[in-house]
Amino acid sequence: MPSYSLSHLADRVLLRDLASLVATDRVTTAALLAHLAEVEARELYRPAAYSSMLAYCVGELHLSEFAALRRIRAARIARKFPVLFPAIADGRIHLTTVLVLATHLTPESVDELVAATTHKTREEVEQLLAERFPQSDLPTSLQAMGLPAPPAAIVATEHTAEVALELLQNETLLAAPVAAAPVGRARVAPLSADRYALQVTLAKETYDQLRYAQALLNHAVPSGDLAQVLDRALKALVRQLEQRKFAAATRSRPRRGRPQGRYVPAPVRRTVWLRDGGHCTFVSENGRRCEERARLEFDHIQPVARGGTTTAANLRLRCRAHNQYEAEQLYGVAFMRDKREKSQRGAVRAKPAASATAGPRATAEPNTAAPTPCNDVIPWLRRLGFRAEEARRGAACCDAIPEASLEERVRRALTHLAPSCRRQSAHFAQAPAS
DSSP: OOOOOOTTSOHHHHHHHHHHHHHHHHHHHHHHHHHHHHHHHHTTTTTTTOSSHHHHHHHTSOOOHHHHHHHHHHHHHHHHSTTHHHHHHTTSSOHHHHHHHGGGOOTTTHHHHHHHTTTOOHHHHHHHHHHHSOOOOOOOOOOOOOEEOOOSOOOOOSSSHHHHHHHHHOGGGTOOOEEOOOOSSOEEEEEETTEEEEEOOOOHHHHHHHHHHHHHTTTTOTTOOHHHHHHHHHHHHHHHHHHHHTOOOSSOOOOOSOOOTTOOOHHHHHHHHHHHTTSOOOBOTTSOBOOOOSSEEEEESSOGGGTOOOSGGGEEEEEHHHHHHHHHHHHOHHHHHHHHHHHHHHHHHHHHHHHHHHHHHHHHHHHHHSOOTTTTHHHHHHHTTOOHHHHHHHHHGGGGOTTSOHHHHHHHHHHHHOHHHHHHHHHHHHSOOO
16 A cells, blocks of 8 residues: 655655656546547446436546536547647646637647647636637626515415505515625535525525515414525425426326327326336446436337337336437437437428517517516416406506506505405505504
């Protein structure tokens, strides 16, 4: 086992060994990129039960996400421009230079750019690119980033028009202090085994919806805790998406007739989804199951073209990568590649026709679909349980206050629709400000 204590080495020997190791690392890095590029080109991550090269690098090779992303991208670029491999191996350029040059490389310019960026730092490379490929000035812009803090408590009891009016008239809903907003991408950091900190920047519309949900949930979450509000919102969203995508439901419906062709009836989709646990069922030779939960597809174990039926016993969940992999194993790589290319060509031909058909309609739609002071009130009234006709009638009374905020317009509509709300409105109007 090698010793990592180097205190016994003379200075000259230490520096010599360091230079030798750096040179070896450069050669190893170039070889690593070549291997990554070839493994991805052959899609060898799929039989190992991974849905992507990134998942394979993280799960199988135990690289960090950041290191894997950098190396995969550099490998793709170097495979496209092979002259980069020896340039990395002999130390003329490094990974950062490859990534910075990526969008400017062409078969004609790659040799020149490699020579021009040899032994340069990132800052020097960026300066060289700015001189050779000047860009237009960035537009001047001003963006508000302040986010109101949640109120301590808002009084409410039920999801009714009267309570909604009371919530909207509560001054704390709009008069909360402004807190400093996080800047940049969303950040997630683990705090304990079962708790995470989430830092995210929201658009004003999203923030308004969050505050409104916070208000409507006050009877169940009187503290206004955003974590609980988000938990309930996400559970509702997941149920909705499951019902839409996988026909998941709490109660099974009787099957109407025998399923035919490739169409998968809702009860069958629901059964397969619940049985397979909502993620890919592909298992590698060493027993590893693919963990992919996105882009799932219903795969026929016995293909329909070979007499397979659309039943739960003959269906399984597969991610797109492994569904294609199974098809290639069955029909051959060349056949499936030709089929995908034909499908892509058909989609390209259909796109201009669809645009031409939608053209006249698209010119007329902006006038009919443009938001007005009343039509943004209707969705809120519908969520509160009002019928469509009642929602339109309530929204129509907002025409007199087109410049008012959404809360004020909803308040006006609720006052118009509910007699008890009118009495509450009068009570709030007479009550002295605290």
